[in-house]
Amino acid sequence: MGYEWFVSLRYLRAKRKQTFISVISFISIAGVTLGVAALILVLAVMTGFHDGVRKQILGNIPHVLVQKYGGALEDSPGFLDDLRQVSPHVVAVTPFVARESMLLANGNVSAVSLKGIPRSHKVLKKEFLSLDNQDVASLLFREDDNHLPGILVGIDTATALGVSLGDTINVIPPMFTMTPFGMIPKMKPFRVVGIFRQGGGFLDTFFAYVSLPQAQAFLDSREQLTGIEIDVDRYDHAAGVAEALRARYGFPYVIRSWEDMFGSFLSALKLEKLGLFIVLGIIVLVAAFNIASTLIMVVMEKNKDIAILRSMGATSRSIMKIFLFEGLVIGVVGTSLGTVFGLLLAWNADPVIKWAERTFGLKIFDQAVYGMDHFPSVVNSGDVLAVVAVSLGISLLATLYPAWHAARTDPAEALRYE
Template structure:
């Protein structure tokens, strides 16, 4: 064992007269541990929320959407065939997208009406998996109220859970769908209205989707909106969701004008940018906790240097170089930082991987609801530990601890033996 390491470890052990220094050492170690622990937990929660949000976005929307700059797409079957041949594209489905109004009794709400191909939509989106009532296949056949033979069959409509709550609708209820793009009469534009029957209710977990989306079959949307055999665009599913930018650029090159492709990151760049920025800011803010602990390490080393002045002078008189003296105190500070980082990593991983049961116990003991599933529209508290984040946090904490040791260690290395022993 190098004597610098041996002496550095000895200086960590408190003598009776240096108990105060050991208390500061413990506080510094705890400060590093708390900082690392807080960073791991917060970043795990933010990563969990980010991944959960991405899953919901990609569950409702396609990875890539192909649109036409001059209006609707005709001959979309041939275009779908060309798109499927592009490397990375797994599946494709046509869709129609238009704004309409739903009216039920005295309740009215503006929604986005989507026409979907019942056969191919499950290959691209998770609409069928998010249904809590009904089935996607019920959109294809006219819907009729059970045990009501005199009630005429009407085309099916699937709506979100929040929209159903706002309009007080249930499966089997009739709702009026009103399109502003109606018929032109001598009195002007007359909105087109048609009755649909609610055949399903979906729940994506995102209020924006669950309160503003309605789905009908593709032929029914074409007939109601007067689009003929055209669609708004084509939705694509790709093999790698993080390669959508490259695949979209490839589509724009191969398919060309008047068609253009947009990936899910472009369509949701504002919220994704906000999440990344918030995560970075939280990392910087919580790193300040480790910086505060680093000042404690520096203070500890300054006091150790003052206490060990005689020892340093003797070591230098015996031939120890300034570099060796500096190593002794750097090692002592690094041990504090590494030990605190290790405790923080273990504590952070323990809490981050068991966050939901911990929150449940705290809510049960205190009686306060820390995480309301009704407010956040999440059925669980998301927490995801990323190994690269843990590694970055650990390296950052150790590096800050190392930097905190440099100045007091340098001061110790400059100590003159004659000056140190003059007053002893």
């Protein structure tokens, strides 16, 4: 180990008369530690919320949506097969029929998008409350003239209507039937065969599901489709698949990826994450000022030592290294402790939040509001590396001026009055 390292580490250990400088060094390390830990924890929480919201969105909408401008799509097996061949990333092609409708029950009304889906639709893989705990798909697609057709609704919709499993809901689309007494709204009763057991977010209350054949018959859309949903193997492949579809199918087809429909919302979350990174980065910047002030005081205190070292042959470069190393030790120790502390908090955020709620009787995270069953926290290695790099970079910059000032010390001037 070079003597520069030895001297810089020796300066970090305070003598009896230099306790104040040692305390300032400890405060600098603590400041860097808190700043780095706060950055890692907040970025992990923001990443968790971002991923949670994306999962909620993709649990209800397709990765890619194919529709036709000004009209309906034809219910053609050949067209569905062509869509499957567009890209190897396509894993599912699902037709549907949808129409905004009113649900009426017990004198209560709720507006939903009534969606007719086939048996292979991904929404049927969700967790439901169902009649007699039977398979929801079997209840929804049961062809029995002795029973009303089935419908699936969200828990919030069922609460608003005051209905439970087995109750009847009247569905009223914006369609009318001509009678001798004039035009009357079209209406059909459905039986509630399934309710979303777990809230999946703000989109759950917007949809109600029936079987595709029932929807086509009820909405006068036989052999027609409102759109076709395409799911891909990974959500980030959706944009590429959508672009390939646009290249093959031009106007009047309208092809949108999930990013086209909800990308602006997720972009807002990313912008908020960047803003928090900048704001919390100021904590590290404040700690860097403490590092700079500590080194300046050390330089002033060790002015005679620096002059002696210079007289013994130490170069300006070596003197600069001594104080650069001292500042870097403070920065590295603070960054390391902050990284460990921040990762521990990020990995255990949900247990910590639940412990705080039990201990202090507070409601910090309302699962019903966010539609998530646990406090989201996802550690992204790129975010951690960025925080470490920023912290070490700021710490290095804070040492430059004190180290440069020490290197410029004139030995003769420093020892004149000694």
